[in-house]
Amino acid sequence: MIEITDVAATELKALLEAEDKQDHALRIFVAGMGCSGIQYGMALDNEIKEEDVTVDSKDVKIVMGPDISEQLEKATIDYIETDGGKGFIIDNPMAASGCSSCGGSCH
Template structure:
């Protein structure tokens, strides 16, 4: 199945290994619209830290760093730096809004373990 086929079925498409669901893309777009800026992208990074060794970072960024991979998901640019890309290969970013939890979630097949709070992985 090609990325185009996946998009047509409502499934996320691949951004050099990172997947952004339609729901997450819509939420990011709404947040960006609220900022009133069209020069920001969602940067997804992996940083040392957390109780399991590595932690995710998602934030809006206007910078273009050497080696960045930029992909478009429904009008939302998702940026991954070249050091984080291997850790995020195949990771899926979604947005949940339930009575128990609200926020972005990351399902990463590369994580061999995580902390109890889900903020870090190894």
């Protein structure tokens, strides 16, 4: 099931504490479709539905709808810092790659 890296877990716990939202989970949802496949979004959420799939990784609660839990089975949530900014990303080795989903050229 989906995992979170040590760095991402540390950053997320700090964010939850800074915003006084220690009772919240990290929700993953489908944010749209792009040339490289499904685009996922993340948000802090304290309203967990009965049908949600819940995963605990490194003392972080991660929730998602049952419709995407299989797609994210081998995914990893990480935290990166680059010249362009910093933030959480989802690395999903099961995601479709290439440009076939839009029929165009992504180069």
